[in-house]
Amino acid sequence: MKITGYRSLTAFHDWRRPVGDVNGVVESGITEVPVLLVETDAGLTGIGLGAHGDIARLFPAVEGADPRAVSTLYDSMLSHVFKSGHAGTTFGTIAAIDMALWDLKAKMADEPLWRMLGAGDRFVAGYASGLCYGLGDDAFAAHYEAWADRGFTAAKIKGGRDLDRDIARLEVLRGILSRNTARPALMLDVNEAWNCKQAIRHLAEIERRIDLTWIEEPVRRWDAAGHARIARTAKTAVATGENLTGLEQYNPLFDAQAVDIVQAGSVWGLTHFMRVAMAAHARGLPVSPVAYNANPVAHAAAAVPNMIGIEVQDFAFPTGFSVDQEIVDGGIVLGDRPGLGIEIDEAVIAQGGSSLGWNVRGGPHRRPADAGLRLVPENRRAAL
Missing domain, CATH: 3.20.20.120 (Enolase-like C-terminal domain)
Structure with missing residues (x-):
């Protein structure tokens, strides 16, 4: 079996409540779920979840390979980008491919991954x-x-x-x-x-x-x-x-x-x-x-x-x-x-949908300007 291609989808998760942390909240409770589908010449498809914006750059590291060699392919992807580094979006893309490969490996064995x-x-x-x-x-x-x-x-x-x-x-x-x-x-x-x-x-x-x-x-x-x-x-x-x-x-x-x-x-x-x-x-x-x-x-x-x-x-x-x-x-x-x-x-x-707020200015992925600089808890600051 060989890896032949990939497709990307965007699903949505409706949490049915506002979600977030101290850095920001998504009031709509709807967030994106990026899905990576890794295809093979045998008709099996592996599912990987997570943002994978660097897929075009990383896919050549695994294309044509046997998906069962997951650990070797993981290191191959790290080696593929070693000059520019593997943090951030690149690491997320490696993770999505890696997840899809593990899914494929277990499907080939006809076993649950656990x-x-x-x-x-x-x-x-x-x-x-x-x-x-x-x-x-x-x-x-x-x-x-x-x-x-x-x-x-x-x-x-x-x-x-x-x-x-x-x-x-x-x-x-x-x-x-x-x-x-x-x-x-x-x-x-x-x-x-x-x-x-x-x-x-x-x-x-x-x-x-x-x-x-x-x-x-x-x-x-x-x-x-x-x-x-x-x-x-x-x-x-x-x-x-x-x-x-x-x-x-x-x-x-x-x-x-x-x-x-x-x-x-x-x-x-x-x-x-x-x-x-x-x-x-x-x-x-x-x-x-x-x-x-x-x-x-x-x-x-x-x-x-x-x-x-x-x-x-x-x-x-x-x-x-x-x-x-x-x-x-x-x-x-x-x-x-x-x-x-x-x-x-x-x-x-x-059928689509929309996520409102996860990556916008002020959302949970944006660090507030005063984070780490609050000398007293917020509820006492107004009196100062």
Whole structure:
């Protein structure tokens, strides 16, 4: 079998609620889901999810190759762009191709990917999330009540601008999850909104009220010294890594003992996640993949020895997607459909839609000008 071509589609996910973080909120709750279809001369098609704007430049690295050589082709793609580097859009494109190749490899073996990768259990433990920053208090509580109904005992909220609001919401979350466990796991993600001193001061106040399981991305992703200082000072674990594009970017964090929970963005692909997981495992650290539509990296998460839990953000899937998995009992139950278990209805996807706000000025992907510069929480600034 040989790789012969590719096609790109754009599906849409309707979250049915505003979604976002401290950097911005998509009020419409509708976001794009880029889909890459990698075709073969045998008629099989592999599905990769994620932005792949550099596909024309990277496809020659895999064209004509046997898709089963996934690891070799991953390194071939890295080598193909080594002069200009592989970060950003390029790394996302490598990930989408990589995901499609793993899907093809498992389909050729007529097995679900989790089984082909050697997992012994189809269940993947998870924690509830939901990009919940834009929800009002009642909607916030109702959102996490729905996760508790599905057996979740761990959850993460978005915060980082209003400390009193963050603490109040963590207390609400603790009360909701307490019907499933006496000691729920509570996480706070501030999406790089703080500086080091803010993080130390705010965490000290949070920890007087909350048994916080981890603080996620307290400072900028590359700030190994800052993360290390926070890790030494705070009682809670420090989680980071979802925005790092390549294993070499983790080395400063590892060397500084600056990370307790090693994260990898699911949007960066399966091979990246598995290599990060092994690097963390060699250092006695747990790994946690950050969510993406249809949870494709759950297959790889099921097969690594140090997985602590996968982020799960929604019960539904993008329009036109059929996904062979269930979200129950506090995690994901993967099915038996070959490959990633994802089938798409191109006719439904072709009917189109529109995403409003994800990449516009002021959306969640744009860092606010005062991020990391807020000396006091926002709710107290007006009085200064």
